Amino acid sequence: MTDKIPAALAGLSWELPRNFLGLEGEPAEWENAGVVILPTPYESTVSYQGGTKRGPAAIIEASRYIELYDQELDAEPGPAVGVVTLPGLHLTSSGPQAAVAELREVYDAILEAAGGRLVIGLGGEHSITSAPVLAHAARLPGERLSILQFDAHGDLRLEYEGSPYSHASVMARCIDDADLVAVGIRAITSDERALIRERDSITTIFAEEMWDNEEWIDRALAALGDKVFITFDVDYFDPSLMPATGTPEPGGPAWYPTLKLLRRVFAEKTVVGADVVELAPMGGNAAPDFVVAKLVYKMIAYHWAAKQTRD
Numbered sequence: 456m457t458d459k460i461p462a463a464l465a466g467l468s469w470e471l472p473r474n475f476l477g478l479e480g481e482p483a484e485w486e487n488a489g490v491v492i493l494p495t496p497y498e499s500t501v502s503y504q505g506g507t508k509r510g511p512a513a514i515i516e517a518s519r520y521i522e523l524y525d526q527e528l529d530a531e532p533g534p535a536v537g538v539v540t541l542p543g544l545h546l547t548s549s550g551p552q553a554a555v556a557e558l559r560e561v562y563d564a565i566l567e568a569a570g571g572r573l574v575i576g577l578g579g580e581h582s583i584t585s586a587p588v589l590a591h592a593a594r595l596p597g598e599r600l601s602i603l604q605f606d607a608h609g610d611l612r613l614e615y616e617g618s619p620y621s622h623a624s625v626m627a628r629c630i631d632d633a634d635l636v637a638v639g640i641r642a643i644t645s646d647e648r649a650l651i652r653e654r655d656s657i658t659t660i661f662a663e664e665m666w667d668n669e670e671w672i673d674r675a676l677a678a679l680g681d682k683v684f685i686t687f688d689v690d691y692f693d694p695s696l697m698p699a700t701g702t703p704e705p706g707g708p709a710w711y712p713t714l715k716l717l718r719r720v721f722a723e724k725t726v727v728g729a730d731v732v733e734l735a736p737m738g739g740n741a742a743p744d745f746v747v748a749k750l751v752y753k754m755i756a757y758h759w760a761a762k763q764t765r766d
């Protein structure tokens with residue numbers, strides 16, 4: 456903010472800039488940032504309630520009010536690692552196939568420019584996740600990428616409502632190029648169930664296996680390779696925590712066990728990238744926006760903590 460106005464006015468009491476965490480100055484600049492936030496407010500194939508195009512702005516807005524200090528890590532990971540927030544990406548409205556192709560080119564360019572920075576996409580709907588997955592997979596010649604999918608839904612339909620590029624098919628677009636570990640699943644078709652049984656490269660941990668024990672965390676970690684892309688559909692969470700999403704499903708996992716898995720994934724694997732999708736902000740209830748903002752900050756915090764022990 457203050458770099459856009461004359462120095463004589465910089466000392467006035469301006470509100471925090473619309474960057475993730477409200478960061479400004481050096482920690483929010485590309486040169487210094489270890490994390491890149493890429494807002495992708497894309498929406499086209501939702502099957503029930505819309506509104507995901509407003510997700511990225513709501514997440515960034517809420518993030519400006521969350522504490523930078525993280526008591527679990529006893530640190531301020533955001534300013535420490537540096538987080539640059541890119542402008543919202545404008546993707547073609549001529550259908551999801553064209554949007555995915557366009558986003559793939561965007562990711563190829565951004566990952567090339569990003570070097571070692573962690574790029575986190577903020578959706579928007581889930582249909583475009585195949586773009587970052589395939590972009591990351593292409594950058595790992597000779598090595599297999601693992602996708603860690605947090606979701607209520609399998610998203611393994613070969614096509615949905617006539618489109619193979621629907622949000623309900625997004626993982627089916629990825630499974631030839633990456634292994635898949637899906638957690639929190641509680642809504643799939645019998646065809647998806649058959650596909651899961653048939654493919655050794657797909658590991659599915661159903662929500663009912665997760666609510667009364669934490670054995671599933673070891674199982675998820677054991678199924679992942681070293682290079683991991685995290686795709687987090689927020690309908691993974693129970694609707695009591697996350698009502699603001701297009702297709703909520705009861706029986707979803709809670710906050711702390713989810714953080715436990717995330718912390719271990721960042722510590723024990725190499726997370727190459729992530730996206731967080733499907734928040735559809737609801738008027739009159741900002742809590743879900745804060746849940747997602749905090750979730751993204753926790754990922755950044757665990758990424759920073761893992762870097763500390765490695766460097």
Ligand SMILES: [Mn+2]
Nearest residue numbers: 607608688690
């Ligand atoms: Mn879903």
